[in-house]
Amino acid sequence: MATMRYREALNEALREEMQADESVFVMGEDIGVFQGAFKVTKGLLDEFGEKRVRDTPISENTIVGMGVGAAMAGLRPVVELMTVNFSLLAMDQIVNHAAAVRYMFGGQVSCPMVIRMPGGAGHQLGPTHSHSFEAWFLHVPGLLVAIPSTPADAKGLLKAAIQDDNPVVFIEHETLYGQKGEVPENGGAARFGEAAIRREGDDVTVVGISRMAITAQRAADVLASEHEIEAEVIDPRTLRPLDLDTIVESVKKTNRAVIVEEGWPHGGVGANLAALIQEQAFDWLDAPVMRVTGADVPMPYSKPLEQAAFPHEEHVVQAALSTFRNV
């Protein structure tokens, strides 16, 4: 095991995959000379040269479109969009092309590309930089969606994403780049569709999306120490494919479910997951499936307001307690 930061784990995954496969290249705004807005592509330009580490103009739809074309032609592009919010400029290429070309051409071409994008709140970057759009991409058939919350998963899932022949939307969390964690040395690709049980418990299942998997674990510690409730914390790691079996199995054990996400409540990841849980585990539920979500507002710039607009441990604790009693 090596201890490294989330951004270093991503960097290592890119480097290893570029070393292993010449068809892998990276492309995006400020990723070469500037080494990326969050320094994920640090050192890659020096090691692999301008041909495989390409700085692009500010033109998201074009960047992704070039990636789609390159992927269809046989390369494995890893496209970086500076934030999730900017990905909306490229929705046509992501949804109408990347996700659909393999289907439209009956499997004659595929689109083995990765679209990396950091999202989430916490750095006071305001409503045009700080949102969580996992649900937007989860909505689209043909796209795989990864949401790593640890350095180990960041590395393992990015390697898996690059090796996969399907287009992958890879959502990193801005506040996690500096987080340290253990990463297996010479670790291979992780598996998509395999949830991680971060903490075992018998009383309530808490599913945390992206960074909220970490918030959920902190909440679980509070539930155990202050309320004698043992929460089982599940990090799905990928939303498509989703490891629903692990979640449903846990809910059948605990009879209670809380879903925590940073995104908006309506049409969110939690809304979808709550529907799946009640469809598959209705007769095992002791309480309504609870959701803890970001506030139903554009992300505020003001620090106190921004902090108030996404879930913290106490919100998760309250939601979990509400499945047991009035709180």
Add this chain to the structure above:
Amino acid sequence: MAEIVMPRLSDSMEEGTILKWLVTEGDEVKRGQPIAEIETDKANMTYESDTDGTVSELVAKEGDTLPVGDVIARIGDGDSRSSLAAGREQDEREEKDEEQDESEPEPDQRPAASGQQNGGERVKASPVARRMAGEMGVELARLEGSGPGGRIVKADVEAAAKDGGARPRERGPEAEPAAAPQRGEAGAKGEVEFHELTRLQQTVTRRMAESKATAPDFLLNAEVDMSAAVELRARLKEVADPAPSFNDMVVKAAAVALHEHPRVNAAYRDGRFELYSRVNVGIAVAGQDALVVATIFDADTKSLGQIARDARELIEKVREGRVTPPEVSGGTFTVSNLGMFGIDSFSAVINPPQAAILTVGALKKRAVPDERGRIVARDMLNLTLVCDHRILYGADGAQFLDRVRELLESPLSLAL
């Protein structure tokens, strides 16, 4: 998923009443296992499952009366047991945490999928509590919910099951009686013992009241000179074992007459007459602290000796409580005898929906005039025919009863 329908348990059965379920939802049943007690038009009987599986739904409630062929229960493959076992290992910690804040009613009042009714008021229980209550036979309406807003949760059901709170579902009006009589004070009448009715007694109660309330009945009396019959019986005693009783002779005579008078071997039912091709004479037998009518099938074609053997066996079975439902169903006419208690003649309540019942008094020597007007002592027997005037009118009843007398007074034809 197998559908269990109301079975036809007797040839005349058109509908049945679920007296008691012997299983609850979630129970595993084996083929041949008794699952319900069903009351037919003739008897109460235990109905056995004809399939293996898990009872997924008891469609009919106790006390429900359904036509033959209607679904009363559903039995599925039953794969939910393992999860139940896992659920039982639930951490008890939950209970401690589930304090209830009554000042803050839970806004969540959404109805769940399956309903448990308690006087029309919905019981608030979580889906898992509902499922487990069904499987464990816990009645949700009796539980206090410890969840938010008083919701009954899994821990409540488990606690109730542990405390022996598991019980069959809500009982119908024909529930199992309390074993011991209860006592109470009734003022001038002194201490009172209350006895709950057995199901058989409940059936008798209901059917007799129904008969009296619906059948416009009238009586026909006839005095029969049994001297020849007494003589015949004395001779039969030497050759037959068991020797036919006078009652057996009445049964045989009635059967022969019934064959000749179809309107007596019949019933008024649902606005029309039902005339039966078989003559099945029921004999009323006191037993099981109630009244049971055992059936001698095709009595018109059976020999007197056969009738005697059948009757002996049936009476024994009734007294020992071994009589089976087929043996107490299918009757088309009833004979009731209180002669052994010295009763001269009596009326009876028609066994519905039959057209008539024949009562038999005690055989006694009486002073009667003979053919030449001399007073002689003869062995006399009083017969009373109670008729349902909706189907059996005076003249028809009279002709039938006269024919019975004629047969008994010339009994050789009965011995054939």
